[in-house]
Amino acid sequence: RSESLGLPALLRDSQPAPDLSRLRPGDRLELAIEPLAELARPEVTLSPSGALPLASGEELRASGLSLAELEARLAKLLLQRYLKTPPRVVVRVLERAAREVQLIGRVGASPSAPSAPEEPLARSVPLPLHRPLGLHELLLAKGGLTPDAAAGGLFVLRTIEGRPRCYRFGVAELVTAQLEGREAWLRPGDRVVVPRLPDVYVVGAVARPG
Numbered sequence: 001r002s003e004s005l006g007l008p009a010l011l012r013d014s015q016p017a018p019d020l021s022r023l024r025p026g027d028r029l030e031l032a033i034e035p036l037a038e039l040a041r042p043e044v045t046l047s048p049s050g051a052l053p054l055a056s057g058e059e060l061r062a063s064g065l066s067l068a069e070l071e072a073r074l075a076k077l078l079l080q081r082y083l084k085t086p087p088r089v090v091v092r093v094l095e096r097a098a099r100e101v102q103l104i105g106r107v108g109a110s111p112s113a114p115s116a117p118e119e120p121l122a123r124s125v126p127l128p129l130h131r132p133l134g135l136h137e138l139l140l141a142k143g144g145l146t147p148d149a150a151a152g153g154l155f156v157l158r159t160i161e162g163r164p165r166c167y168r169f170g171v172a173e174l175v176t177a178q179l180e181g182r183e184a185w186l187r188p189g190d191r192v193v194v195p196r197l198p199d200v201y202v203v204g205a206v207a208r209p210g
Contacts, residue, residue: 007169007184010156011177014185017132023062023070024188025050026097031074032090036082043094056081067091099127101138101186105194106150108143127188134183135192136174145171148197155193156184 023029025048031041039055046052050063052070060077062070075089104122125142127133135156145151152170159165174184186192 005165005167007167007173007177009165010158010167010169010184011182013158013160013165013167014183014187017183017185018187020099020127020129020132020188021066023050023065023067024097024099025063028094028096030092030094032088032092033074033078034088036078036087039078046097067093096129098124099129099188100124101127101188102191103138103142103194104191106146106148106196107139107194108146127186132183132185134178134185136178136183138186138192139171139174139194145194150195150197153195155191155195157191157193158187159189 023046025046027046029041029044029046029052031039031044033040041055044053046062047059050061051059052062052074053059058077060070060074062073065073071089071091074091075087078087078089079085101124102122103125106121125138139145151172154169154171154174156167157164158167177184
């Protein structure tokens with residue numbers, strides 16, 4: 001069951017701004033090691049927990065590290081276990097795992113577009129690698145909210161340490177926070193949901209019922 005929270009909690013949980021250039025689970029790497037060429041890996045993928053499987057059967061935590069930090073940590077481990085002089089370790093990224101958020105609902109598309117109301121518009125949005133992206137900037141970049149968007153009931157769904165959280169707030173709150181210099185930084189895997197306003201029907205003695 002997700003924990004329901006508001007914008008202040010999202011602002012708190014979004015700090016500090018994420019550095020997406022650092023390694024994450026799913027990144028594919030190449031390891032070159034001298035003089036222990038037998039421990040080199042032409043291709044290795046970080047596990048879901050962010051660990052780097054080594055040829056020796058050991059695992060080294062790599063998620064959240066820069067390439068230079070991983071090289072230093074690996075060199076230290078090899079020096080402790082196998083060598084008397086520091087090895088030369090080079091780590092290269094072959095392919096980065098997806099760093100994206102899901103944008104769902106009434107953003108940047110005409111409400112007259114051929115999409116049923118019960119099937120909200122949804123898209124994957126890649127996050128910039130070398131700078132953080134805030135929620136306010138994302139909504140503006142994608143064209144803003146449509147006229148039929150429920151501006152007072154936005155959601156951000158996020159999982160923190162395996163626990164799902166749901167943050168609910170209005171656009172006015174978000175704009176106020178942004179003007180005050182408080183930013184809701186997005187993280188990979190976030191889902192931003194902008195619901196559609198409910199239909200209103202007018203019936204009775206009116207000129208145009210419906």
